[in-house]
Amino acid sequence: MFAPLTADEWGIVLLSLQVSGVAVALTLPAAFGLAWVLARWRFPGKVVIDALIHLPLVLPPVVTGWLLLLAFGGNGPAGRWLEDSFGVTVMFRWTGAALASAVMALPLMVRAIRLLLEAVDRRLEGAARSLGAGPWRTFASVTLPLAAPGVLAGAVLGFARSLGEFGATITFVSNIPGETQTLPLAIYSALQLPGGDALVTRLAGIAVLLSLGALVASELLVRRSAKGGHVF
Amino acid sequence: MFAPLTADEWGIVLLSLQVSGVAVALTLPAAFGLAWVLARWRFPGKVVIDALIHLPLVLPPVVTGWLLLLAFGGNGPAGRWLEDSFGVTVMFRWTGAALASAVMALPLMVRAIRLLLEAVDRRLEGAARSLGAGPWRTFASVTLPLAAPGVLAGAVLGFARSLGEFGATITFVSNIPGETQTLPLAIYSALQLPGGDALVTRLAGIAVLLSLGALVASELLVRRSAKGGHVF
Amino acid sequence: PAPKPPTVLAAASLQESLTGVAEAWVRKGHPRPVIAFAASSALARQIEAGAPADLFFSADEDWMSYLEQRRLLRPGSRVSLLTNDIVLIAPAGSNVRLSAARGFPLAQALGPNGRLALADPDSVPAGKYAREALTSLGVWPQVHGKMARAENVRAALAFVARGAAPLGIVFATDARASTAVRVVSTFPAASHAPVSNPLAAPARATNPEGEAFRRFLLSGEAKAIFRRFGFGTR
Amino acid sequence: MSFELDVSVRRSGRMLVAQFTSDSAITALQGPSGAGKTTVLDMVAGLLRPDSGRIAVGGEVLFDSAAGIDLAPERRRCGYVFQDLRLFPHRRVRDNLLFGWRLTPPGERWLTLDDAVEFLGIGPLLERMPASLSGGEAQRVAIGRALLAGPRMLLLDEPLSALDRARRDGLLRVIEGIRDRFALPILYVSHDAGAVARLGASVVPIGE
Amino acid sequence: MSFELDVSVRRSGRMLVAQFTSDSAITALQGPSGAGKTTVLDMVAGLLRPDSGRIAVGGEVLFDSAAGIDLAPERRRCGYVFQDLRLFPHRRVRDNLLFGWRLTPPGERWLTLDDAVEFLGIGPLLERMPASLSGGEAQRVAIGRALLAGPRMLLLDEPLSALDRARRDGLLRVIEGIRDRFALPILYVSHDAGAVARLGASVVPIGE
């Protein structure tokens, strides 16, 4: 149980980190943009956008995976578009696993970022403008750092959620060792086996260690920023 | 597809609302307490508690369900304790579904609350104390209202997550019509049926409407508080 | 007082047929059984954890044996009731022609990037049978790296139905259920152990209605209904 | 003795020591910016714990590190007008004003909302949120909130700094009235020498 | 003309009108608390858009509702010392001071960090975070931050209210020096009649 990781297990761990890392990195800007729109703009129908963003939380993951399959599967329009414009294939590829994770993590990230964006003291933005900073620089040097705890929390939540993502991933891109078999999929396979308990426990232990590692890393970032160094 | 809900569907919707509502109501105080400890206390090993709270995010839901099954099953220690002390049975009961949803929603709620607790201006708490408010009243009249957006966001996230909870629930308390078959489980069942696509779409549509309703309700609360009425 | 309805835990792949049998049972004036459909693995673990169930209808023998070894089944209640075929399927619009025989060109039919959709061959029953059949036909090594393993057999079916995979392997009953796929070939019965869905009563079951329903499931009337949904019976 | 202080505390690496006794109705703390005046008020109010020492007001010991006494802030009953005001941002002006008043037993209140609103001139602001107040408006609300809590001593940290001359004079008269009618010990921090003189305060230098 | 204003804006249901031209080096805005002094500075700085009217400083039109002109705040280059200071809480004192300085082309700066630190007396504070500053310390940092941005006009909203007499006199001398050396138009809000007189400001009444 406490034996060092086998080569296969290392492969799974690295793939999980890659999928989650890419998912969070890709989603963060989108999540920030959506949080910004929700926090700062007023327009009719805003609550509908808000509800759409929450959908991956509310729908069972397999349905999200199924919808992704409809959109990106062999006949899906989005899949063909991605393929034609960027040459990116997602079906049965790790990129698809990252896409599924990203979709599932999005609502968590948007909420966390939005919470802090709404708490930012707008008068400080006025002060920055008055000191000569344009809107973008004001954003980068005042708004973003003040919302940093929310961005960080969003990234941590999103990363954790991605590490645990199972239902949408397996429904969308199936369980392909070395390509889409992330840690949860490996755990699920083990759980299906009579007598697979020991393996499940071992793999779950690895997941626990990963999440602990991610949290320690985020705490270090927070401490750095609390000391007055900037996170951004 | 746009026909009014059948009696069965109403039953499923009401059960889902009941399970999610109870899950959020039960978890909110616990989430607040944990958020408080993480936001305000300093002690060694804090990051371990933080990691434990994130576990239900990082583990695949079926593993969480399995762990719940081990703990609360007929032979599990926690199950026996619940039964003996409160006369509450969770195995195969909607209470178990609520428990599973609560565990899955917890990390989201803790994070949202913690984010705003950390943003509360502690000097205002000092002002309240000086004006004659004891620690509890200071908490209730200053800290809690100032953290209210986080509590509300946590409740919304938790409720949405509970509405969508599938893997832990079916693993823990199975898929029993009228007792533990919430909306996601009904959708899963429909997905297993040949030609079930129409039913899946219909049930997913209901889920979407539920989430829209929950968000509109939360927005109304926010507006009320922004107008100076207290949420708490 | 009205008898308490029995609680039945059944593999998700039995949903349609078992519901049909239950309807017939209700028409005879019995209380409607409460049936929970989920993965056999989850259901077996629930029985192990002491869930109050009166019958267990599994998708494969392995989980049933798991429970039997732990003395969690009522002795003598285990019956292998249903049989099934495994079939090779393709999207309805595909014109691929193949016959599942020794060394048939499966990998070639998949093309350079196509994947073979099937339930997880390590753990899910439909996948385990598929692996056994492909191995005995000598084509397993060709497709080993070209599989899309699904969580359950219906998800594998969906990959083919959505055109995400050009070929897949599912139970005959699943293939019948979807108009978006067609059966390309049925695997020879000799290429794999007989597919069977066993039924048993957990040792803790006490509800007499459960035993009554179990006996009905073994009756010719119930078997006829199962056959209508494409199962074989024993 | 209205105030007896002998405390020391570390702030930003510097040791601040305050040691004085005062018997006047009003004691003015004076000293350069950053000398430690606000720090002294915070310690008297119980919001900052001295590293060591003793604080007594009107003969009652509020803090004594040797005797292990440290009264909670809510039991010290000091009407503190903070230099940074600290109005509750989530409550209307009216609820800010009544925050302490509602927590005070009726017998111990010595000011009504109507009177306070009257001499502070904040009648039109009662339903407003603090974020929309001007600097001087907010300062007047902070004064009202402190006085309405029926305190047994006053800690005033530059309470009139944002007010025009007419308002300032009016409020100085109010403070004189409180001094004379209720005999509350008052600690007054101000750079306004005229005000200090007019209140007849005895001056305690801080940070020299 | 250093300042030409003719603007009106609605605030909390009241219409505030400001209409004056001033040709002096320093223009002092005076009026009772809540009269609209800060509101005027906000409009000049471009942080509050007037409902209608026109604002010109030193002959340059910053805002003209009729002509559709509304310069962005960052292009108005006004050194604004806010009544509520608005230091950036996430940046050290040094980075607060240099915020605008770094954004200003070297040729347009007219003050160095060392000089500012010197006459403000904030040398020991450079590495501190704003939350740990005393009231007067924070005020001096806010003054330094505004001046270091090399502004072409100054908007000073009670900039010396939290300072002791010695510091206040020193900084009044600095403002006089800026007035004389750089000929910046200065809008000065203060209840301190002595300071206004000493700066030789022409007084504009607000809100009467």
Ligand SMILES: Nc1ncnc2c1ncn2[C@@H]1O[C@H](COP(=O)(O)OP(=O)(O)OP(=O)(O)O)[C@@H](O)[C@H]1O
């Ligand atoms: N929260 C804090 N943490 C650390 N140091 C602080 C804190 N608050 C104040 N200080 C420092 O303690 C010293 C005394 O501050 P204090 O606020 O008591 O000064 P003050 O006499 O009130 O000055 P002012 O007249 O400028 O308000 C100053 O050097 C200040 O920088």
Ligand SMILES: Nc1ncnc2c1ncn2[C@@H]1O[C@H](COP(=O)(O)OP(=O)(O)OP(=O)(O)O)[C@@H](O)[C@H]1O
């Ligand atoms: N953000 C705001 N929203 C609504 N009303 C405001 C806002 N800020 C100020 N006001 C109101 O506008 C009027 C003018 O405010 P302003 O801050 O300009 O006054 P002032 O002359 O600077 O007063 P003081 O000397 O007290 O600082 C006041 O009645 C004030 O209550």
Ligand SMILES: [Mg+2]
């Ligand atoms: Mg002070």
Ligand SMILES: [Mg+2]
């Ligand atoms: Mg003002």
